[in-house]
Amino acid sequence: MAAATRIYQLRIALPYITPAIWRRVEIPGAMTFDDLHGAIQTAMGWENCHLWTFYAGKIEISPAPEQFDFPGAPRAQSADETTLDQLLGGRPIKFRYVYDMGDSWLHEIMVEKVLAPEPDAAYPRCTGGARACPPEDCGGFPGYFHLLEAIGDPKHPEHEEMLDWVGEEWDPEAFNIDAVNARLQPRKRAPARRAKKK
Helix, strand or coil: CCHHHCEEEEEEEECCCCCCEEEEEEEECCCEHHHHHHHHHHHHCCCCCCCEEEEECCEEEECCHHHCCCCCCCCCEECCCCEHHHHHCCCCCEEEEEECCCCCEEEEEEEEEEECCCCCCCCCEEEEEECCCCCCCCCHHHHHHHHHHHHHCCCCCCHHHHHHHHCCCCCCCCCCHHHHHHHHCCCCCCCCCCCCCC
16 A cells, blocks of 8 residues: 555553543554644543653654653654654554653554545544543542542542542543544634624
């Protein structure tokens, strides 16, 4: 398949969590890792307010210029100048994405398939997934497990505090693929019509 026509079907999952929190997205190979970061943020439900980086084998793909000159080999590559095709080359490989260096949200990404684009499809797009993204700043994987325990047990000493923090409307089982795609593929609004003069 020619590089210009590659669509990567990626399965993105948070490890250590059962049942799994995951998304399946389709991303054009010509898109950069900066674009992929944005698609992951949207598909997962993160708020894009922390540092992040990708790792493919020993290669780091980073948005932070100061990391490009960090000693060691190989040095980091620029996320906004490195495309999926350049790094993945149409191969069904695994790589990682880490979001929020404090909470260390590791995402395991698997290239499941390399597809030809569909004629009328809009990319990137989400084609599957399950469960809600953990709340921002909840303390990484340990904090997330503690949060679930606290809000799930009315007798837990932190039940009310945690429920108040996360909000009663938050549902750890919620996932709406239509809402995800509406955010991934925002439609341009039609210009507002002016009221006719009487």
